[in-house]
Amino acid sequence: MRLWSAGCSTGEEAYSIAAVVLKHFAEAGRHDLRILATDISRRVLAVAERAEYPADRAEAITPELAALMFERGGEKLRIRPALRELVSFRYMNFMEPWPVTGPFDAIFCRNVMIYMEDDVQARVWAGLASVLAPGGTLFTGHSERIGPELKGSLQMVGKTTFRRV
Known part of the structure; x- marks a missing residue:
C-alpha cells in the first residue's frame, strides 16, 4: 500500500496518517506499506524529519492517538x-518534473492548490489523478475544487474526497 501526503509541511499530516494506520493495523510495519510525504520547502521538511514538536501540538488530538504518536x-x-x-x-x-510514478492508493493534497492559478491547478490535479491507483482516493482541502476536465477520471464520493474511476 502506498500513501502520499503532498504538500506535507512540517509532517503532522503524514505522521497522523501513520498513527491511524498503526491504530487499526498494528503489524503495518512488517508489511509493504509506505507513506511518502513531499513539500516544496526544504526548511519544513527538515522539521518533519526531526520529528519533534512543541507539546501544545497534541492538544487537538485524542489522548489515545497522542499516546500512540508521541x-x-x-x-x-x-x-x-x-x-x-x-x-x-x-x-x-509541482512545477518541476515529478519524481513519483505511483500508483498511490490514497493521496492527501489538502490546502495546496489555493496558492496556484487555475491552469496550474488543472495540471496538478491531472498529474495527481494519473498517479492514483484505480479505485484510489484523493483527499482535497475544503476550499479547493477539481475542474470539470477530470470528471471522467475522478468521481466525487464526499465533499473533499474523490475516487479514481
Whole structure:
C-alpha cells in the first residue's frame, strides 16, 4: 500500500496518517506499506524529519492517538519510531518534473492548490489523478475544487474526497 501526503509541511499530516494506520493495523510495519510525504520547502521538511514538536501540538488530538504518536522528551513531543519508519520525506515542486510514478492508493493534497492559478491547478490535479491507483482516493482541502476536465477520471464520493474511476 502506498500513501502520499503532498504538500506535507512540517509532517503532522503524514505522521497522523501513520498513527491511524498503526491504530487499526498494528503489524503495518512488517508489511509493504509506505507513506511518502513531499513539500516544496526544504526548511519544513527538515522539521518533519526531526520529528519533534512543541507539546501544545497534541492538544487537538485524542489522548489515545497522542499516546500512540508521541513519546515525551522534555518540553517536546517526539514521534515514535514505529511511525517514523513508515514515512519518507522528500522535496518536490509541482512545477518541476515529478519524481513519483505511483500508483498511490490514497493521496492527501489538502490546502495546496489555493496558492496556484487555475491552469496550474488543472495540471496538478491531472498529474495527481494519473498517479492514483484505480479505485484510489484523493483527499482535497475544503476550499479547493477539481475542474470539470477530470470528471471522467475522478468521481466525487464526499465533499473533499474523490475516487479514481
